[in-house]
Amino acid sequence: MDEGRRQELVRIAEQMSQTASDEAKPFISRILADLKSLKPGVAFVGQIKAGKSRLINGFTGQANFLPSDVNPWTTVVTDMHFGHPSGRTNGGIFHFFDNAQWQALLSEGDEIRDLLPDAEDNYKRQIIEEQIEAMKTRAKARLGDRYEDLLGTSHDLEDLTRDDLARYVSAGTDPEDEASQTDGTAAPYYSDLTRKAEVFFEQGHFAFPMTVTDTPGINDPLLIREEISHQYLRNSDFFVVVLSAHQALSQADLKLFRLMQALELGQMVVFVNRVDELNRGVEDAASVHADVHAGLERALDSNRMTVLMGSAQWAHYALTGDATGIDHDQILAWLKAHPQKMQRFLEGVERLKQTKQDGAAESALRLAAMIASGLPDLRSHVMREMSMGPRSERIHIAAQHLRNFANSELERRRVHLKIVDDETAEAHFAQTEDKTRAQLSQLVLDTKDRLTTGAETDMAALRQELDAVVRSTVSTVVQGEDGVSPLLSAGGATELDFGALRQTMRERLLDAAHAQRQKMLNELFALDMQSNAALAESGAANADAPLNVDASALRWYRPDTSILTRGITVELRVSWLARLLKQQSVVNRGEQMITHEFQSIANDLVNQFHLDLTSRLNTVMEHHLAVLATRFEELDATQTASRPDAHAALENAKRLANELEELFEEGIEPVQQLEAVT
Structure with missing residues (x-):
């Protein structure tokens, strides 16, 4: 409903701008631009090796898009746009650092470190500075004379392959090894110079346009990755904090939560990944879930944090059919331990029986894995919370603004009709x-x-x-x-x-x-x-x-x-x-x-x-x-003053005002919710 209201408001605003007064047009244009750009973002953050990339693949339904092997990324933040306002649905743009942005990594990092002072801050800053210089050196070795020309620019690829993606965001081998293994004609790696990657997709199964962001990770031996992850926290509307079931809520995790709390980032959900790797399955998972809840309450003085659990590996199998390491008995045990998931599975099996004859058994196994993975629950939770948050407020405000302008335009047209009827x-x-x-x-x-x-x-x-x-x-x-x-x-x-x-x-x-x-x-x-x-x-x-x-x-x-x-x-x-x-x-x-x-x-x-x-x-x-x-x-005095034209203009204004009134009444006013938290 939220996305439907946004699209209707865009349509109405476009029509209103055609007949609006000179005073109103700039305001309506701003409202229209805001509605069109309303593309909230969800960032996945957490420690390295928590399974973040594979989890994002499952969350977005883009199986195998982000490499999930060991240490695939450099410092690159990757924005995956689903239903981008530009209408673009394929390819990618890769933005390169310039000298000022290199320096900003240090200065902005100093601001964040000041929020939660650490005895090792000076040491870390020195290491980060050295790692930035090392990245520059590697980029120069790989790109040669092109290095200076590429600073501050970007590459826009209309079509994007996995190899292309790897060249811009994957660490690759050492530049000297690359030189010795190729004849000089191979495409170069730009990863050390790449600041941010943007890739584009259809809106897909998301309820509204959104951006899903993969961050480099925290608690990484390469401190610059952690630094960039911290600095990017201010750029998203919602956060999925990924923990590993093997070591949920470590000191590094708690420090991340405290930093996010200090930055007052607001909406977030915790997802404990890799429950498939727990020795005693459901029993261990229940213990981990309780420990995480208790730990967050102690550390953050908050008992309102939602904690979900699941397995990106199960979602990967559901999407790809790759059954490596999959234990179907374990998946079934997980469903049995969660009655709502089991009910959804049984309902899905009934639908499969009615619609799919060939391969129904395999489809049922993969359906069970997807439901057990927790990814559908995570997606539903994120969509619901984002709809009820700042996005909903901005849509509601836009509707109010347009309604006021529509009513004023209606009055203007009524007066005009009276003047036409009686000169x-x-x-x-x-x-x-x-x-x-x-x-x-x-x-x-x-x-x-x-x-x-x-x-x-x-x-x-x-x-x-x-x-x-x-x-x-x-x-x-x-x-x-x-x-x-x-x-x-x-x-x-x-x-x-x-x-x-x-x-x-x-x-x-x-x-x-x-x-x-x-x-x-x-x-x-x-x-x-x-x-x-x-x-x-x-x-x-x-x-x-x-x-x-x-x-x-x-x-x-x-x-x-x-x-x-x-x-x-x-x-x-x-x-x-x-x-x-x-x-x-x-x-x-x-x-x-x-x-x-x-x-x-x-x-x-x-x-x-x-x-x-x-x-x-x-x-x-x-x-x-x-x-x-x-x-x-x-x-406008040059406008035709015939009664039919004036009457038609009035009816058009009345129609737009009525459409806005109906649309406005359909929405849920967030006033009580927002007042309550103040």
């Missing part, structure tokens, strides 16, 4: 509507000024509130609740716990956001009342099309709190003996430095909140002014 009414309408439009526009500008000024005052108060919280909490932690400062510990290195302070700052920000949102919504509701009263007084009101401000951008706003995850590092550089001699001096110095760090965090937090809120308020007001302009804009 003496033209001057009256022009005078009345100019006055009404000016009055309504001034109401909007006055409301915006009040809200902007009020927000600035409230931001100043929030800064003072957070500053007081920082000073008080830092003092308590550093001085020690019992009067003995942790900084005077004889252990040397001291770790101070400011988790409670970060949580308090987050809660204060969310409370302030809720108050600001409510204040603005109340003012905008008052603006609605005043505007419709002015319309009624001028005689231009229409009970079927009241004038309402679309406040969606504010109603669903939730501030970004990722700044709160910023790490602080305070190096006192004082020996233990010096601490004993200058105890109070050390403690006071530490308190001042830490207070300054958190004051900086609080200031950045409020600045970002203010910037985002102001931007959304401006969007709401600009949109409403455009709606007003549409409602009162005079039609």
Whole structure:
């Protein structure tokens, strides 16, 4: 239904743009572009050798597309586009690094490492820098004089073979070995220079267009791969975190989860792969599932994480018929242990009996493997969660915006028909509507000024509130609740716990956001009342099309709190003996430095909140002014003023408004869901 609504909105928006007012056309064009580009992405992340590539092959139904042998990839992120907005369904584009992007690998990596400081960060940075230089060296050895020319460019292949893919994303052999084994005519490997690969497919069995991303992997001896995986986390809407049943929730996995939590990435699901390799099958799997749930709850303070289990190997067999290593008894035991899966299998077998005579037995075995693999459940879960998340919100907002423009266009056409029917009414309408439009526009500008000024005052108060919280909490932690400062510990290195302070700052920000949102919504509701009263007084009101401000951008706003995850590092550089001699001096110095760090965090937090809120308020007001302009804009004087034409234009506007109203009513408003999480 979600994708159907999007396609209908695209169709309606395209029709509306043909007859829209000059004021409305730019807005409708932006809405149309946003709807067409609405292609959410799901990234698969996890440790190397967790079976990620084969799992993606099963998830997408593209068996054997991504190589799943040992160590096939270099640093390349691979985006698999299904139903791309461009309409492209085959081939691939391979983007090459330029010198600035090489450097960005280090600078962006520094930002991410600052979120979760690690004792080995400096060492890791040095190793990553060396590995980047090694990649450059290998690329130069392979590509020779072409290296400089290729920097920052891309290759676009209309048709793509597995060999082509390997040349751009697979590590290959050492360049010197390649040179000795070929006569120089073989196609070169570009993998060390390739930054990202994009490959294109039909939409297939996905409910809506989407991108599936394979990341290089974490906990890789080649640290640059892990670095790129971390940096790409911000680029997707949904994440499948792949764990191995042999070592589910290792320290490397937990670090990845903490980083994703620090980045506030939002939607994710955990998939524990390789259950087919567990010694005691279902019994071991139940234990692993319980351990993963408990571990996530302890580490992340979250018991809401969905954990699915299955086998990419079983899905591979289901898709290809390759029965190597497949134990059918094990698959049957898995189905028996999961009644819902068994029921789906039995229903599928009945359909096979009715539709397929030859090879029905083999098809049944492969069907059992696919259902047991957990891939259908994973796909359904991802589709459902993505439909209910940001994608649904953007579609809903687009529908609201288009509906407002359609209603304003309808009013404009009604006025035009009255003018055509009674030429003496033209001057009256022009005078009345100019006055009404000016009055309504001034109401909007006055409301915006009040809200902007009020927000600035409230931001100043929030800064003072957070500053007081920082000073008080830092003092308590550093001085020690019992009067003995942790900084005077004889252990040397001291770790101070400011988790409670970060949580308090987050809660204060969310409370302030809720108050600001409510204040603005109340003012905008008052603006609605005043505007419709002015319309009624001028005689231009229409009970079927009241004038309402679309406040969606504010109603669903939730501030970004990722700044709160910023790490602080305070190096006192004082020996233990010096601490004993200058105890109070050390403690006071530490308190001042830490207070300054958190004051900086609080200031950045409020600045970002203010910037985002102001931007959304401006969007709401600009949109409403455009709606007003549409409602009162005079039609082009060169247009035919015959009654049939005016009546046809009115009927077209009415049809589009009705279609949007019906489509809007079919959707599920996400307001309650989004308000609940704030």
